[in-house]
Structure formats: C-alpha cells, structure tokens
Amino acid sequence: MExxxxxxxxxxxxxxxxxxxxxxxxxxxxxxxxRTLIKNVTNAVxxxxxxxxxxxxxxxxxxxxxxx
Numbered sequence: 001m002e003x004x005x006x007x008x009x010x011x012x013x014x015x016x017x018x019x020x021x022x023x024x025x026x027x028x029x030x031x032x033x034x035r036t037l038i039k040n041v042t043n044a045v046x047x048x049x050x051x052x053x054x055x056x057x058x059x060x061x062x063x064x065x066x067x068x
Contacts, residue, residue, distance in 0.1 A: 005027070010027055
C-alpha cells in the first residue's frame with residue numbers, strides 16, 4: 001500500500017526525504033502538521049482535515065485500488 005496521509009493514526013507521522021529537503025507530516029486532531037527542514041531552516045504549518053481529496057477505496061479481485 002502506498003503512503004497516504006488519510007491512513008495515518010493520531011500522532012503517527014510520515015517522513016519524506018529528498019536531497020536537502022525533509023518533510024514530516026504528523027496526524028493531529030482536526031488535521032495534520034507539516035514540518036519542513038531545508039538547509040537547517042525549519043517551518044511548521046497546520047493543515048485542516050478535508051475529505052474532498054481523500055482517495056476512494058474500492059475492494060476488487062486485484063486487491064485494494066485507490067482513486068484520487
């Protein structure tokens with residue numbers, strides 16, 4: 001299964017690292033906190049929960065399929 005922010009449990013995090021960019025997404029009540037670290041500069045922002053972009057999960061013979 002691919003990583004999906006909607007599948008995170010409360011206080012669970014997801015890390016994305018690419019070159020000098022490090023993003024941590026943490027599920028919190030009401031949304032997520034996105035924390036970025038670029039060249040020793042850090043920033044954090046709260047992103048409210050919105051189900052408009054939540055992938056639709058469909059069970060099929062081939063397994064779980066996600067549509068965005």
